[in-house]
Amino acid sequence: MFSQKVAQQSLRRLAVQQPLAMRSSMMGASPVAVALGKNIQTRQVTSTPNTEDPSQILVKQRLNRPIAPHLTIYKPQIGWIGSSLHRITGVALSGTLYIWATAYLASPALGWHLESASMVAAMGALPLVAKVLLKTTLALPFTYHAMNGIRHLMWDLGRGLTNPVIIKTGWTVVGLSIASAVGLALI
Numbered sequence: 001m002f003s004q005k006v007a008q009q010s011l012r013r014l015a016v017q018q019p020l021a022m023r024s025s026m027m028g029a030s031p032v033a034v035a036l037g038k039n040i041q042t043r044q045v046t047s048t049p050n051t052e053d054p055s056q057i058l059v060k061q062r063l064n065r066p067i068a069p070h071l072t073i074y075k076p077q078i079g080w081i082g083s084s085l086h087r088i089t090g091v092a093l094s095g096t097l098y099i100w101a102t103a104y105l106a107s108p109a110l111g112w113h114l115e116s117a118s119m120v121a122a123m124g125a126l127p128l129v130a131k132v133l134l135k136t137t138l139a140l141p142f143t144y145h146a147m148n149g150i151r152h153l154m155w156d157l158g159r160g161l162t163n164p165v166i167i168k169t170g171w172t173v174v175g176l177s178i179a180s181a182v183g184l185a186l187i
Contacts, residue, residue, distance in 0.1 A: 006032070078170030082148055089145040135185035143184070144177035 010032075074080075107114040123131065151169050154160050160169055 077167075078174075079166045082151075082170045082173065086145060086148045086152065089141040089148075092141050093145060132182075132185045136181050139181040139184040140177065143180045144173070147173045147177045147180070 103112070104114050106112075123134075126134070151160075151173055154169075160166065
């Protein structure tokens with residue numbers, strides 16, 4: 001009974017200290033030798049001198065890596081184009097807001113006239129075609145981002161995730177956003 005307990009403790013100690021040496025200890029080393037640490041395996045260290053430039057080693061390794069396909073090999077689809085435009089319009093709208101708000105707050109100190117009265121006067125001086133084009137250009141990113149945001153919220157609910165529905169809703173978003181941007185410009 002005592003010898004079994006010594007053997008178990010020795011094997012546990014060896015498994016914690018040297019997990020890979022566990023197999024060899026089971027193949028012939030006595031429990032006493034394992035307990036006293038007399039069966040430690042060693043191996044000779046071999047290395048070759050490396051005279052190659054480390055940066056060239058990395059360049060050679062990169063040449064052997066697989067290359068991921070680029071977007072140019074795929075046929076453009078309304079799903080990924082719409083999602084990309086959604087992100088682009090979001091960044092454009094928020095960036096424009098931050099720049100405009102900063103300019104508006106700094107305008108009194110810089111002598112700029114960005115108050116409402118001067119903006120209305122500047123817009124009123126433009127020809128009708130320029131007004132409609134400018135207002136459409138400003139409204140289109142907003143309307144597209146808003147309409148496509150609703151589409152993305154539907155996807156988050158797990159609805160409309162089949163290819164025919166994605167194509168149909170993608171073109172619907174494009175049409176509705178153009179129509180609503182022109183409608184806002186004509187107001």
